[in-house]
Each structure stands twice: as C-alpha cells, then as structure tokens.
Ligand SMILES: Nc1nc2c(ncn2[C@@H]2O[C@H](COP(=O)(O)OP(=O)(O)OP(=O)(O)O)[C@@H](O)[C@H]2O)c(=O)[nH]1
C-alpha cells in the first residue's frame with residue numbers, strides 16, 4: 001500500500017514537474033479598455049525578456065487581438081517562475097465606432113477599428129473560459145471601479161476558480177484612489193502600481209510569484 | 214413573453230420570470246435576450262444569468278455589433294455584496310446568490326445608467 005502510494009506520488013510529481021517545465025501557466029491580463037494592460041504587459045516583458053508585447057495608446061481598443069509572450073521567467077528570492085503573459089483587448093459590452101472619430105480618425109478606419117475590437121473582445125472572453133490559468137485584473141485607479149463590466153468579469157473569473165490579483169494602476173496620477181478599488185473587491189488582494197513609471201513593480205512581481213508560481 | 218407590438222412612441226419592456234428561464238439552455242437565454250434587444254426592447258430578468266452565461270452574452274453581443282445598426286448592450290445588475298458566507302455548499306445546492314440578481318439589459322444606444330449602487334439601479338431609457 002505504502003509502496004504503491006509512494007510510486008503514485010512520485011509519478012504524479014514527475015508529471016507535475018513535466019508540466020511545469022513545458023507548460024508555463026498562462027496569465028491573462030484583463031480589464032476595461034485603456035486601463036494600462038498593454039503598458040503593464042510591455043513592462044513585464046521588457047523587465048524579464050528584453051522586448052515588448054504590443055503598442056500602447058490613449059485611444060481605447062488599441063489592443064484588438066490577444067497577444068502572448070511566452071516563457072517569461074520571473075526571478076524572486078533565488079527561485080524562478082515561468083509564465084506566459086497574455087495581453088487582451090479591453091472588455092466591454094458595447095463598441096460605437098463614432099467615438100473613434102473624435103480621435104481624428106477617418107470613418108473607414110474607425111469602422112475597421114470597431115470591427116477588430118469586437119472580434120478581439122469576443123476572443124478574449126473565449127480565452128477566459130478556456131485558456132487561462134490565472135488573471136491580472138488591471139484597473140485605472142483614477143476611475144470608478146463599480147462598473148458592470150468589472151462586476152461581471154470578476155464574477156466570471158471567480159466562477160472559474162482562477163487565481164486573480166487586482167492591480168490598481170496609474171497611481172502616479174493625482175486623482176488615483178486605491179481605497180475605492182480595495183472597497184470594490186474586498187475579497188481579493190489589490191496591489192497599487194504605475195505601469196507607466198514602473199512604481200511598485202517589485203511587489204507586483206512578488207505577488208505574481210506567490211499567486212501563479 | 215407577451216407579444217406586445219412596439220408602438221412607435223413607446224419602449225417595450227419584457228419582464229422575464231426566473232421560472233421561464235429555468236427550463237432554457239444558456240444559448241436559448243442569450244438568443245432570447247439579444248433578439249429582444251435588437252428590436253429595441255428592454256429585457257429584465259428576474260433571476261439574472263450565471264457568470265458563464267454572462268461571459269457568453271458578451272461574446273455573442275460582440276459578434277453581432279454592426280456599425281450604424283447595433284452598438285451592443287447596456288447591462289446592469291447590482292454589484293455583488295459580501296460573498297463571505299456563500300461557500301461551496303451553497304453553490305452545490307444551486308444557491309449562488311450571484312446568479313439570482315435582477316438584471317436589466319437594453320440596447321446601448323437607448324439605455325443609459327444614471328445611478329447604481331448595491332440596492333438601486335436607475336436608468337434612463339430613450340426611444341429608438
Ligand atoms: N499616468 C499613467 N498612464 C498610464 C499608466 N499605464 C498606462 N497609462 C496610459 O494609459 C493609456 C492606455 O494604456 P494601454 O496600456 O494602451 O491600455 P490598455 O489597457 O492596453 O488599453 P486597450 O488595449 O485599449 O484595452 C496610454 O496612454 C498609457 O500611456 C500609468 O501607470 N500611469
């Protein structure tokens with residue numbers, strides 16, 4: 001009995017190590033449009049691999065395809081965790097191309113941007129149900145976090161039992177309000193940061209290692 | 214759903230009971246909601262959708278957005294309260310409080326949320 005259990009344990013351990021060696025956890029960066037997801041993804045990728053993931057922009061729906069950076073090896077206290085970072089399009093329930101016209105865009109380009117955005121959001125929702133092992137939920141801490149999209153997405157993430165960290169981004173801005181985000185999601189850990197300035201990234205990496213390592 | 218024809222100067226509101234939703238598959242619910250919203254109706258669900266259904270609703274909504282025709286949906290439920298006492302047991306017993314919340318869904322270009330907190334949703338609905 002003891003021997004069989006031992007063997008079974010050692011087999012499952014070697015399977016586990018096989019998987020952890022070849023299958024890094026896939027961490028999805030989710031959140032509403034313009035929260036700073038790509039800025040964060042680029043910072044993580046640049047800090048640990050040297051290159052970026054994709055373009056950042058003040059115009060919402062800059063990211064319209066989920067993009068993945070594989071095998072990002074993060075070192076913490078002599079240990080290392082390897083993750084795949086997936087930057088996703090900002091999730092929304094509506095896209096109105098006329099809003100892009102305000103950003104000096106031609107109608108054709110605005111319509112194309114909105115079509116790509118809707119495809120990207122659909123894809124991101126699909127990924128969330130099937131293909132991610134953990135979530136970094138990024139919020140702009142200068143904005144009200146009590147939105148329907150945030151409530152639904154965090155609910156969806158919880159219903160899948162995925163580990164999630166709430167990131168209160170843009171703390172460099174004077175209107176940043178971290179408490180408001182902590183109060184909105186008291187059941188989760190909130191970490192303040194500025195992805196743009198690189199403030200508090202050490203804590204972000206510590207927690208990534210804790211949660212997803 | 215009562216087949217009330219939408220008058221030119223009115224907005225149709227469909228109040229859908231939990232009982233009616235109970236026997237429906239997820240995709241049937243989503244189809245029913247989006248068909249209503251496409252017609253310019255406000256759909257109110259007595260018992261809301263599960264997180265998985267909400268996720269599919271977003272996904273299907275995205276595939277149906279079309280410039281100058283359909284901009285997507287506005288959806289409101291009360292923010293989730295304290296879930297500390299809703300354990301695995303409650304979920305197994307189907308007593309997940311998150312899935313039992315009144316939900317309002319309408320066309321994004323006709324419904325605007327004015328105020329929302331844990332106990333109140335106030336929305337402005339305009340004609341097509
Ligand atoms: N001040 C400040 N601005 C930031 C910070 N992080 C991102 N931004 C800015 O916010 C805007 C949006 O950043 P993105 O990283 O493109 O946002 P996103 O969440 O990827 O947006 P979508 O891809 O459109 O969903 C850009 O103008 C960024 O420079 C931050 O920490 N502080």
Ligand SMILES: [Mg+2]
Nearest residue numbers: 037038062063
């Ligand atoms: Mg982006």
